[in-house]
Amino acid sequence: xxxxxxxxxxxxxxxxxxxxxxPIPDRFFELLQKLDDAAxxxxxxxxxxxxxxxTKTTDGE
Amino acid sequence: MQxxxxxxxxxxxxxxxxxxxxxxxxxxxxxxxADDLVQETLVKAWHKLDTFEEGTSLKxxxxxxxxxxxxxxxxxxxxxxxxxxGEHAAKLKSQPSQHSALELNELxxxxxxxxxxxxxxxxxxxxxxxxxxxxxxxTGCAVGTVKSRVNRARAKIAKMLDGxxxxxxxxxxxxSLTA
Numbered sequence: 586x587x588x589x590x591x592x593x594x595x596x597x598x599x600x601x602x603x604x605x606x607x608p609i610p611d612r613f614f615e616l617l618q619k620l621d622d623a624a625x626x627x628x629x630x631x632x633x634x635x636x637x638x639x640t641k642t643t644d645g646e
Numbered sequence: 647m648q649x650x651x652x653x654x655x656x657x658x659x660x661x662x663x664x665x666x667x668x669x670x671x672x673x674x675x676x677x678x679x680a681d682d683l684v685q686e687t688l689v690k691a692w693h694k695l696d697t698f699e700e701g702t703s704l705k706x707x708x709x710x711x712x713x714x715x716x717x718x719x720x721x722x723x724x725x726x727x728x729x730x731x732g733e734h735a736a737k738l739k740s741q742p743s744q745h746s747a748l749e750l751n752e753l754x755x756x757x758x759x760x761x762x763x764x765x766x767x768x769x770x771x772x773x774x775x776x777x778x779x780x781x782x783x784x785t786g787c788a789v790g791t792v793k794s795r796v797n798r799a800r801a802k803i804a805k806m807l808d809g810x811x812x813x814x815x816x817x818x819x820x821x822s823l824t825a
């Protein structure tokens with residue numbers, strides 16, 4: 586039983602290793618790039634809004 | 647407010663993709679669906695990065711999101727198909743073995759015969775090399791339960807290896823994730 590369990594573990598890791606070695610499809614890199622771009626745009630828009638508020642505050646003083 | 651991930655975190659996300667794809671494939675059995683699951687996981691993780699605790703395992707965190715996503719959809723589909731016992735869902739789960747493009751490894755075929763909770767526990771501990779404690783956190787159950795699931799899974803597959811069933815594992819790789 587112990588040997589069989591060892592064999593199982595070995596076979597399982599082999600099969601899993603095979604899956605891990607497959608190249609990552611481009612769709613995932615494209616996805617991360619899109620998320621990155623969207624987050625940057627959102628951050629930039631936030632900066633712009635803050636800038637407008639700051640200006641108003643300054644004008645009001 | 648959402649934070650932009652650091653280059654290190656971004657790199658870690660990319661590095662985890664192969665593991666996520668393998669885990670997703672083990673859960674749902676369908677390479678196309680597996681990649682969709684990984685995509686959903688990455689999007690959710692990206693938007694929740696500020697809730698990730700630095701110093702903990704990003705991979706385990708991602709596995710948890712992927713698993714929750716899978717089971718949420720699994721439950722939703724079960725309700726939609728009026729399949730309270732999960733029989734229809736189980737058939738869907740076994741469909742990948744019918745994909746002509748796939749070369750299924752006999753070992754993974756044997757794993758497909760395991761209940762989902764045992765299959766994921768065996769995969770995460772036996773193949774992914776996670777500690778029982780990590781798997782317990784991912785699956786939301788006690789460490790003892792994880793150990794028990796792994797032991798039962800090993801025993802069942804060992805019996806198959808020992809020739810007690812006709813599902814004898816072989817050495818061929820299970821499948822390509824690239825359908």
